[in-house]
Every structure is written in structure tokens, then in C-alpha cells.
Amino acid sequence: MTSGRVSVWMALLLLGAADGGSLSPHKSHYLCGQDIYLNYGKVFYTTSPGYPHPYPSPLRCTWHVESPPGTLLHVNFLDFQVPCHRPEGFLWKSGKDASHLCGYGHHFLISSTNSFTALLYSRVPYFMSRGRVYFEVIVLSSFQGTAEPTTPQPVTVQQQDTTTTTTTQLVPDQCGMKGTSRIVGGQVAEVNEWRWQVALRWYTTNFIFCSGSLLSSEWVLTAAHCMDNLSDLRAIYVTVGDYHRDILAVNPYRVNVTVAKLVKHPKYSSITVDNDVALLQLSTPVKYNQGVAPVCLPCSLSENILLKENATVTGWGTMSFQGTLSPVLLEAQLPLLTTEECQQYLGGNITDNMLCTYDKGKDACQGDSGGPLTWKDGAGHYHLVGVVSWGFGCADTDVPGVYAKVMNYIDWIQIKTSIDFCGSGVQ
Structure with a gap:
């Protein structure tokens, strides 16, 4: 059995715009992420590498999640700690919508269509890495609710x-x-x-x-x-x-x-x-x-x-x-x-x-x-x-x-x- 657990957080900052395409892969980056297809009623959990410890850096993690037509993907960030004003962040794209997230928060939600792509990146020196991410993805019917x-x-x-x-x-x-x-x-x-x-x-x-x-x-x-x-x-x-x-x-x-x-x-x-x-x-x-x-x-x-x-x-x-x-x-x-x-x-x-x-x-x-x-x-x-x-x-x-x-x-x-x-x- 489980429970929504809490760590340290403050307010989440949701910033518009993307990173200008400057995230080209480099052989020194720690690569992670998954391509996932989820059926109706399924739940997918994922974390940044090393969670609950800070993720390594440089880092590039890409998640692409899809579900059947007629369903929605409901994303709950249980733990989100990505510093702002540094060369790191969390990019989110679903359909024509794209955003850049950073800051500190937990238990906040993003809903999308039946597909989205998320990218967690960091280019800070490894000894300065402080971030971590933990989120769940739930597949719901479009008529649920x-x-x-x-x-x-x-x-x-x-x-x-x-x-x-x-x-x-x-x-x-x-x-x-x-x-x-x-x-x-x-x-x-x-x-x-x-x-x-x-x-x-x-x-x-x-x-x-x-x-x-x-x-x-x-x-x-x-x-x-x-x-x-x-x-x-x-x-x-x-x-x-x-x-x-x-x-x-x-x-x-x-x-x-x-x-x-x-x-x-x-x-x-x-x-x-x-x-x-x-x-x-x-x-x-x-x-x-x-x-x-x-x-x-x-x-x-x-x-x-x-x-x-x-x-x-x-x-x-x-x-x-x-x-x-x-x-x-x-x-x-x-x-x-x-x-x-x-x-x-x-x-x-x-x-x-x-x-x-x-x-x-x-x-x-x-x-x-x-x-x-x-x-x-x-x-x-x-x-x-x-x-x-x-x-x-x-x-x-x-x-x-x-x-x-x-x-x-x-x-x-x-x-x-x-x-x-x-x-x-x-x-």
C-alpha cells in the first residue's frame, strides 16, 4: 500500500516558451527516458535518474507517452524540483501546446490529449545538480469526470x-x-x-x-x-x-x-x-x-x-x-x-x-x-x-x-x- 509522500517545496513557476532548440544531444550527456504506450485505466510512474537524490548532470531525459484514441493523459507531478535561472528545465509538448516548467512544487496537474512528449535537461556542472522529478501518468476516458x-x-x-x-x-x-x-x-x-x-x-x-x-x-x-x-x-x-x-x-x-x-x-x-x-x-x-x-x-x-x-x-x-x-x-x-x-x-x-x-x-x-x-x-x-x-x-x-x-x-x-x-x- 502506498501514500502521497511529501518532501521540500515552494511555489511552482510555469514559464512560456521553449529552449530555442539548443538541446542537441552530446555524448557526455546522461541519457534516459522511455517511449510508452498506455491502455485505458493504466498508470505509469517515472522519476529522474537517482531519485530521490538529485539527477546527474549533464542530463537529457525524453519521455514520449501515447494512449488509445478517445482517451486523455492526466499527469500528476508528485515531486518537482527543477531550479530556474540555470541551464536546466522541463520541456512539455502536447499537440500544438508547448511550455517550459521550472521551480519547486508537488501534486500539481497537467492534462493532455492522448499523447505528449516531455524533456528533462540539465547542463550545470555535476557538483551543482540539485533537481529531481517524480510524476505519474494516468489514462482516462475522454468522457470520464x-x-x-x-x-x-x-x-x-x-x-x-x-x-x-x-x-x-x-x-x-x-x-x-x-x-x-x-x-x-x-x-x-x-x-x-x-x-x-x-x-x-x-x-x-x-x-x-x-x-x-x-x-x-x-x-x-x-x-x-x-x-x-x-x-x-x-x-x-x-x-x-x-x-x-x-x-x-x-x-x-x-x-x-x-x-x-x-x-x-x-x-x-x-x-x-x-x-x-x-x-x-x-x-x-x-x-x-x-x-x-x-x-x-x-x-x-x-x-x-x-x-x-x-x-x-x-x-x-x-x-x-x-x-x-x-x-x-x-x-x-x-x-x-x-x-x-x-x-x-x-x-x-x-x-x-x-x-x-x-x-x-x-x-x-x-x-x-x-x-x-x-x-x-x-x-x-x-x-x-x-x-x-x-x-x-x-x-x-x-x-x-x-x-x-x-x-x-x-x-x-x-x-x-x-x-x-x-x-x-x-x-
Whole structure:
């Protein structure tokens, strides 16, 4: 299983014009790239050489991708770091459209016809090379994206972190109770098993780009980095009660809902990925049923309680680093680490607002970002202890997965949602 992982980025610069044809091959260039033909529904992942380390230089990588007539190629740049104002860049051509990209960003999209050519080049001295690129290409039908959410799109968008007044509105005692279906092989989740799992989808393609957790009938907790570069909430919607990645798959519990409001944590940093949490308010409250229910917040938990405990991560991400996307919801059991144990692996990258898991061969991966890491108490209730945040690769040896530590954000969540989840009367 996988998750959308985050590294260091700032704003993406999209520049017009090409490089004037000055990129003639030279025998000293490092050459790479592929000619790829993708059928409908397929996904292709690729990176610059040596990823996640900087690419070598001089460098020339050319990718030419085609898909069948009547399809579209949807390109998601998961990690884009190409310095500007230097003899390097990323050229893009689809049909008559051509552009030159440089800068720093992640999770931004380019859509094309059923073919495009991309060229990554660098002519800086090898010791000055700092760039890297990681992107995925998804083949979609040209008529996909016509299925609209069941509730009207919001007219206004509020993304500021403004304080609201807290009122007492407790969620049901049934929070964190799984569905009754069994686990098959301990890996594939059943249809109504993880009832609080939320899928975040692009409105135009229905593609799941991140996950979230249902806290109440109208609030979802996700990762703040999933919302980077999102300027209009009408570009996304969420599905609750979901199981299949394919939006056209039959599911009696699925409900599509638009997002009315986004609240990022005020101290979230896209550089350090600290405080990687955000709240989404749904435009219409959802109804609880056998496939939809809220998760419990870790109101009375401490790190001492979680010592040497296992937790469960769930998501629709890839099943290996840069691998195939899962068509259904997956789960993995992972042991929790203390902050000190995680720092032994990842050093100063780990703050007190982060939680880590590690088990060789198991991890969250690309596409799981924002999803839940839950811990089961003795009464069978699942508590949301982590939000899938970042990592290096997936399930690599001696590389833990990193999550936002939810117990550090209980008060902030209660204030912003105006819900007293913990019965503590937070003001």
C-alpha cells in the first residue's frame, strides 16, 4: 500500500516558451527516458535518474507517452524540483501546446490529449545538480469526470484558519466501530469495514489523490500537504463509504459530497511538513449507516499507552514504491515507534508533532496521504492516532513511515469544528 509522500517545496513557476532548440544531444550527456504506450485505466510512474537524490548532470531525459484514441493523459507531478535561472528545465509538448516548467512544487496537474512528449535537461556542472522529478501518468476516458457529486457545488470558498465558537455537540458512542465483514488474508479490507475512511477525488477525473478520516457527519481530517496548490475547493469532492477506486463500481454505501470549507493548521510548514493536518467541512452532512461512521479521536490517549502497540493504516495507494495503484481499499498492521526511536532513523526531520511506524515490508505509500492510522482499544473502538504524512520510498529498510500525531491537535480540532468530541468543554 502506498501514500502521497511529501518532501521540500515552494511555489511552482510555469514559464512560456521553449529552449530555442539548443538541446542537441552530446555524448557526455546522461541519457534516459522511455517511449510508452498506455491502455485505458493504466498508470505509469517515472522519476529522474537517482531519485530521490538529485539527477546527474549533464542530463537529457525524453519521455514520449501515447494512449488509445478517445482517451486523455492526466499527469500528476508528485515531486518537482527543477531550479530556474540555470541551464536546466522541463520541456512539455502536447499537440500544438508547448511550455517550459521550472521551480519547486508537488501534486500539481497537467492534462493532455492522448499523447505528449516531455524533456528533462540539465547542463550545470555535476557538483551543482540539485533537481529531481517524480510524476505519474494516468489514462482516462475522454468522457470520464461527468459523474457529479450528489450535492451542489459550494459558491464560496474559505481557506483561512479563522477561530469559531465551540459548542457542545458530541458524536455518537459508536465512533470507531468497524463494520462486521471479515478481513480476507489480513490485507484486503471488506466493503464496509473501515467506515470512517474518506476518499478525496478530483472533480474532473474522479481520481483519488488523497484520503481522509470522517470525524463527524460534516467534518473530515486530512493532511495539509494534500491541499497544497489547491486554489478552488470546487476542484475536489469527497466520497464516504467508499471501497473501490473506480467511481463507477457498485457500492451501496458510497456518497459523494462537495467541500464547503478548508481549514489548514496555522503552523503547517510545507518545508518541514510539520503540523501536517487540515480540516474539510462538507457542504452537506452525511448519514451514518453500516458503511459510514466516524472514527474516535484519541481524547485520553498518551504516547505511553501506545508504547509497543500496533496500529492500522488504510488507503488506496500504490502497493509498492512507484508501483500499481490498488483497485480496492487496503490495510496494513504496523508497530508504533516512540519519537526518540523514530529520530534514530530520521534524525532532526522528526518533530514532537509526528508519529512513526516501522515494519520491514509494510508501509503507507503514494496515494495514501491524509488517510487514517488507527489504534484499537480494549472495547473494540478505533482511535485516530495518525494522519499519513510523509516518508522516503515505501517500506524501505530502516525507513519509518511518518504521520501527523493527532493527539497534539485535539483542542484545535474541537475549536475549529465547534464540536466537543472529548467532553472537555474546550472554549
